[in-house]
Amino acid sequence: MPIVSTQHMDVAAGSLPTHQLLNVDGKRIPDEELDHYLKDLKEADLADFLRDMVVLRRMDNEATALQRQGQLGLWAPLLGQEAAQIGSVRATEDDDFIFPSYREHGVAWARGVQAEDLLSVWRGAQASGWDPNEVNIACQQIVIGSQALHAAGYGMGIKFDGGEQVSVAYFGDGATSQGDVNEAMVFAASYQAPVLFFCQNNQWAISEPVALQSRTHIADRAHGFGLKTWRVDGNDILAVYAATKAALAHARHGLGPTFIEAVTYRMGSHTTADDPTRYRKAEQLEEWKAKDPIDRLVKYLHEMGADVQSYEQRAQNAADDMAAKLRAAITTMEDPKVEELFSNVYAQPHEPTERAAKNYLDYLADFEGGE
């Protein structure tokens, strides 16, 4: 008997429904609970969604190519997760504070972070690509799940201050196995803090299928912590947007933390160092290509009778501009100065670090002088 079936979950009857507002053919499906949250969306917003997703996909392609050319040390592709990221972040307010993982490039970019600043971290030139206080996004997190606790703490702070904001934690399906994510849900629920836990279930944690992390739908688990929970089609930008709006409204009304499981798919490799052919079947990828989030929105725009060609052209132009600027910046980016090795270790003067820095710089100077 196999130790566990890693292919199938035991999804119990009574599991939460998976909301889908746009089917794979781009047809609008009414949703009693979520439709309300789309009422302010205009055609122009949808065109912006399209542009955002196209630019992101281009950024992902460019970054993968730059990694192959040795310009980046590593890259974690987000290919396929554009709707999950854009749909959710576009539903937030600028003063909602976001705690992302290493794959949320789209979230940061949508909040105004430049592509080259994002990539500089993957190049190894900078420790962080943005000022967290400027864009209200914490530093990207590599240690799986840690940021969920930070989000819970930030949410507790909002609650104690009587603020209107929500803190949002992004993480993957694998992260839900970590103690930190489970502890974060306990804290957020105990204090009824305004926190949204946003899980992008992209089916894989490197080589491990989601069924190895959870025997039920991940959303059903969150429910057990006392969180208001939605499970949505993560490749359907309308469903993601509407559920995020609903979750944020819930938290803002003082009703406590929420959880969204966005069911999506990581179409690329886990990182540029990974070889997905070792663990996943080509058919699975094909199956998900048919559910592509960008195609689906384009089909919907056609359904609406919109001037899709002009929107696509505009998106293309934005992607070209971003790519040209990105390449110019990355390929001429200078290495950090050696002084930076020692800067910001402490916030207040720290004599041993200063001495070590001085000794090393003197040593380098001697060395250059002596050679």
Add this chain to the structure above:
Amino acid sequence: MLKALNKSLHDALSEDEKVILLGEDIGTLGGVFRVTDGLKAEFGEHRVVDTPLAESGIVGTAIGLAYRGYRPVVEIQFDGFTYPAFDQLVSQLAKLHYRSRGRVKMPVTVRIPYGGGIGSPEHHSESPEAYFAHTAGLRVFAPSSVEDAYAMLRQAITCDDPVIFFEPKRRYHEKTEAELGVVQPDASPKAKIIRSGTDVTMVGYGPTTYTLIDAALAAEDEGISLEVIDLRSLDPLDIDTVAQSVQRTGKLVVVHEASRTSGLGAEICAEITERCFDYLEHAPLRVTGFDVPYPPSRLESHHLPDLDRVMHAVDTVMRHHEASEGAAQ
């Protein structure tokens, strides 16, 4: 070295059915570094277990398996992800033999690819060895050569104490001509003099051993003879081998990638000062990583002790030596 580690695990799995491997991505994928490649296919998913993504869970369940008579070998995917398991390693694994007054054995091996120099992002280049050497109840091994990687992993797995096994990922692609499979059954490998010399005792382990060999070659050109010691085991430390060498050379330089303050270098220098005070011709020196969080990869060449910094230390202990000889004349 990857092949040697793979063969070591393979041989351990074949010889003892209580040996079981646990870790993230170690089964179908064969590990992100491929150390466990092919083992699941050969031994099955009951022996080579892909675990959920939870380090505390991995080490904690290994402890339970050890209670049950298994000899778990767990893989922590990268050095920087050891810390989520820190509580289970330090509060539980290290203490259970003591706490049970010897009634419970914890033959758990924790494999950790460690160290920098491969251009990785944050959390992929850490050197956490001092935390574990500081914790009583754990043994800490750090092989540097391909032969040692094979033999010491076998020793770790057969050891009835928990062993934190640091694999120098920078050397993963190192090859060897030697035949693998010869294992001394000692519970803690002794330090090894891998190059003899008469002027300065150079001590390193894991990835820095190679920098020391380069230093010995460079020093030879300058007419200085370096003795290079590979520690192999960091806990227990074979300080006798180092002390005997320092009694011959009178000078000591310790090199490691980990940060300087409260690191292993401090321990070794203190021990040698206590034992060899009368023999020392210069204060023992350390060449280490700086006391900074591991820097972005474009700065790591400064952080890691390189040949120049090591030679600078050699020159310092030698210059003092020459100067005092001059003064005596």
